[in-house]
Amino acid sequence: MTRHTEQCNLYFDIHQKQVKDFYEAHPNTCRTCRGFGFIDNPDPYGAKTIDCPDCTAKERCPSCRSHTEYGCCSECGFSESSDPMILIFRVAPPPFVCVCGRKEYELYSD
Ligand SMILES: [Zn+2]
Numbered sequence: 001m002t003r004h005t006e007q008c009n010l011y012f013d014i015h016q017k018q019v020k021d022f023y024e025a026h027p028n029t030c031r032t033c034r035g036f037g038f039i040d041n042p043d044p045y046g047a048k049t050i051d052c053p054d055c056t057a058k059e060r061c062p063s064c065r066s067h068t069e070y071g072c073c074s075e076c077g078f079s080e081s082s083d084p085m086i087l088i089f090r091v092a093p094p095p096f097v098c099v100c101g102r103k104e105y106e107l108y109s110d
């Protein structure tokens with residue numbers, strides 16, 4: 001069923017493993033926003049991003065899912081203003097981007 005190039009399939013496998021490893025190491029990280037705490041706004045006329053409906057919008061920490069207020073988590077230290085270099089270790093890999101131009105894999109991201 002895959003019609004991607006061999007190289008693309010290889011990259012996809014590597015990506016799948018990275019995602020799997022990440023969530024094994026960080027099982028509580030929110031999968032909707034990948035730990036960022038916000039998602040792209042589906043409304044093109046609204047703000048660029050909105051609070052993630054599965055964590056921050058419910059006052060949950062994107063990283064550990066414990067209750068949090070004002071975007072700061074007392075459990076794991078997550079803060080919306082975290083240093084981007086710290087944040088980078090807390091967020092899941094970005095969705096897979098096909099390198100051969102086929103679209104099917106978009107369905108498999110996350
Ligand atoms: Zn989230």
Ligand SMILES: [Zn+2]
Binds near residue numbers: 065066078
């Ligand atoms: Zn937390």
Ligand SMILES: [Zn+2]
Binds near residue numbers: 098101102
């Ligand atoms: Zn491809």
